[in-house]
Amino acid sequence: MESPGIILAFFALSGVTVASALLVFLARNLLHALAFLVLSFLGMAGLFLTLSADFIGVAQVLIYAGSISVLMVFAVMLTPLASRNNGSTLYVIPAMLAAGGLASLIGFVAIDTEWDERKGEALGASDFTTTVAGIGDLLLGRYLLAFEVASVLLLFALLGAIVLVQERRRAGEEA
């Protein structure tokens, strides 16, 4: 990861991701927070691309920035009388202390550990041209069982969401 393009892309994308994640925390209006969340997801997709993960980057844009954010917009719109402000509870100071401690702990471990990582020429040479074929082979080969279980999980999540939200008629109210 030594080409100037990757270095600039990393710092620009990480700036966008962290700044918009902070704005999700700070925004007053819930819908503005949602918009910043989408921006953060897009920055994260760009970071995935710098890690040579093209399939995951595209899936991130489709699933997170596309469908999960639309679901959240629906949830906000379907609760019209609930307050739209992005207010905090009384625990905001302890939460920020916990988050600061967590970030410094993870950062310290990340910097202090001697990671057994690839560097320089070897790292650049191991880039994939595309990861899609490899991921498809693994999903339908070694991880076939997990793939099928995931499909069952999605089916039950779909059914569960429908059953939870449907309007029930009370007994005696039948038309």
Added chain:
Amino acid sequence: MPPIPAIEDLSITLAHYLGLAGTVFAIGTAITLSKRNAVAVLMGVELMLNAVNLTVLAFSRFSAAFEEGGSAPLDGHVFVVFVLTVAAAEAAVALAMAVLVYRRRETVDLDRVNLMRG
């Protein structure tokens, strides 16, 4: 005067990605712990899941197994695919529950949703 380092010398290492992922995870934790609205809490959870995905992909990219024909080159990517799947299912069910709570109580304020039934 010491020479200004060329941009080629500032190479990105695994620690850069891990520090970034830790920062995003911590912001997600703060949002999850401190927000009042159930949808905002879910936003924090999604940010945390995203940070974990970044960690997994970074470890995968910088490991010696990552190359075409390597021993296990794309297992981290497959793991991230499953995390994305479970995150989508979890978001759908959680938002359905938020709408359900709103229908019963006319609020999604987590401070005011404090009964097991009713």
